[in-house]
Amino acid sequence: MNCRQVSSLLSLYLDHELDDLRRKRVELHLQKCPACSHDLATLAKTVRVIRTAAAPELDEE
């Protein structure tokens, strides 16, 4: 897989919506591509930011 193909699959990767074969191919690419790894990390943080903002907080004793 090249960067363009991987880039188009990162959202599905985050949501665990890829089959095993494509998931492994994406992971192989991520291991050797810092740019795509960074792309994935920022997308993951984006999702986390939205979910964190919306999620009800538990009281801390």
Added chain:
Amino acid sequence: MGPHTVKACRSEGRQPCSWEEIAETQQRYIYNLAYHLCGNQVEAEDLAQETFLKAFENLSGFRQEAGLRTWLCRIAVNTYLAKRRRRPRHESIALEILPAPDWSNNPERVVIRRELLWCVHHTLQQHLPRHYRTILVLREIEQLDYQEIAEVLGISVSSVKSRLHRARRAFRDHLLNSGCAGLMRDYTCYCEGVKEI
């Protein structure tokens, strides 16, 4: 079974629900969806109320192929989109009206949390196209799966996948390019607020 009784609980192995039961069990969920779509309490209350009114009027049209919640979501989203088409695009959100948990014993965290909430709402409401905002709310906030989103929006699962991907990128790119990049580091929002793009 009465005229306002629905076999909506069939999949849960329960007896058919009364309208009152539906309204009571789904009220909070639909209000939360409405709140995240509208960005303020007043409009969210109106949208939730209108959603239940339309649902009540169209109970006979509920085919029970989709889940009851998905059906209500679809009504809420369609009502919201129709309303948005009739009003101006940019309206500011007052920080004070956003609900925040009571962490009076940790005021610094209250501020950070409120700003984070404000930034997310601000970006969703002011800097993303409606169809991106809607799909992000359904997925990230309401946590619907792809199939449910497809049913709510009346689009294919394949379209859900591609639209969600573009929406996430658009949200991220706005944060990175508009001064909200602090969110990406430590969840602290440094956005100045009313930056238009």
